[in-house]
Amino acid sequence: MPDHTNNGINVSAEERKFLRRTFHRFAMPYALGALALVGVVMLSQDGSDAGSGVDEATITALEERLATLEGSLPTLGERMDQVKSDLAGSTQRLTALEEKRGQASSQDWASTQRDARRANERVKKLESAFEKAAATQRIDALAQRMQRVEEQSAAALAAARQVADAARAPARTPAPPAAAPRPAPTPGAAAPASRP
Numbered sequence: 001m002p003d004h005t006n007n008g009i010n011v012s013a014e015e016r017k018f019l020r021r022t023f024h025r026f027a028m029p030y031a032l033g034a035l036a037l038v039g040v041v042m043l044s045q046d047g048s049d050a051g052s053g054v055d056e057a058t059i060t061a062l063e064e065r066l067a068t069l070e071g072s073l074p075t076l077g078e079r080m081d082q083v084k085s086d087l088a089g090s091t092q093r094l095t096a097l098e099e100k101r102g103q104a105s106s107q108d109w110a111s112t113q114r115d116a117r118r119a120n121e122r123v124k125k126l127e128s129a130f131e132k133a134a135a136t137q138r139i140d141a142l143a144q145r146m147q148r149v150e151e152q153s154a155a156a157l158a159a160a161r162q163v164a165d166a167a168r169a170p171a172r173t174p175a176p177p178a179a180a181p182r183p184a185p186t187p188g189a190a191a192p193a194s195r196p
Contacts, residue, residue, distance in 0.1 A: 008079070009086010016084035023080055031069060038062060 011019070042062065 008082030010089020011084025012088040
């Protein structure tokens, strides 16, 4: 049974062990590395045994920091335990919710499935109606284009026929001027002699 605390989540004993091991595996090397780095820096500043420049106050301050770090490790472990217990509580609550959902009546499930099928059918009908309308619009647009092309080709064909007819017809030369009318015979004038 997971422990319940007011500060965190419920976790089981297995989860607590896992989180503690994980912390020791990942965070502990950094803490120890930081301590080793501090020690190396202190030794490098020392340089030699004579006249190191590190006084007792600095060493004491570092020892105090080391002690606080060592003291914080158990509190971090306790916090991890709290996180584990809170996690276990959440898992139990989630499991309870899933069990409640599993206990829902079969009628509810059947009606939900029926509603889903109906909604799916409505969507399919709407999609097919949209596709039909789109296809009809495309066909109408193609028919209009074909009509325009036919009209343009008919006009071009008529113009080409006119040019061809004009090219085939003989060139028309202007007609010679009409002969002047003969004067009408006056009375008493002799008629022109006719030739034999």
